[in-house]
Amino acid sequence: MADRPIQIDVQKYLSGVDYPASKADLVGTAQGQGAPKEVVDALEGLPDREFDSPVQVTEGIGGS
Numbered sequence: 001m002a003d004r005p006i007q008i009d010v011q012k013y014l015s016g017v018d019y020p021a022s023k024a025d026l027v028g029t030a031q032g033q034g035a036p037k038e039v040v041d042a043l044e045g046l047p048d049r050e051f052d053s054p055v056q057v058t059e060g061i062g063g064s
Contacts, residue, residue: 006042007058013039014057020050026057 013035014026021029027043035043046060 006038007061009036009039010042010057010061011054014054017054019054020052022050023048026051 010030013030013033015033017026017029023043023046026046027040030039030043042061043057046057051057051060
């Protein structure tokens, strides 16, 4: 996974999330789908708020 941006991997493990979603919802979904530690860590680094879309999640973890 090191050759791909973490944002791509994060979205892979968030498939099926109903937005808006809280940080806790995102972390729980990723963990439930077997996300690796770096994906869970990226989500845990998000601000504690509601996210309205996958784009907001990507922006929150450093994408644009």
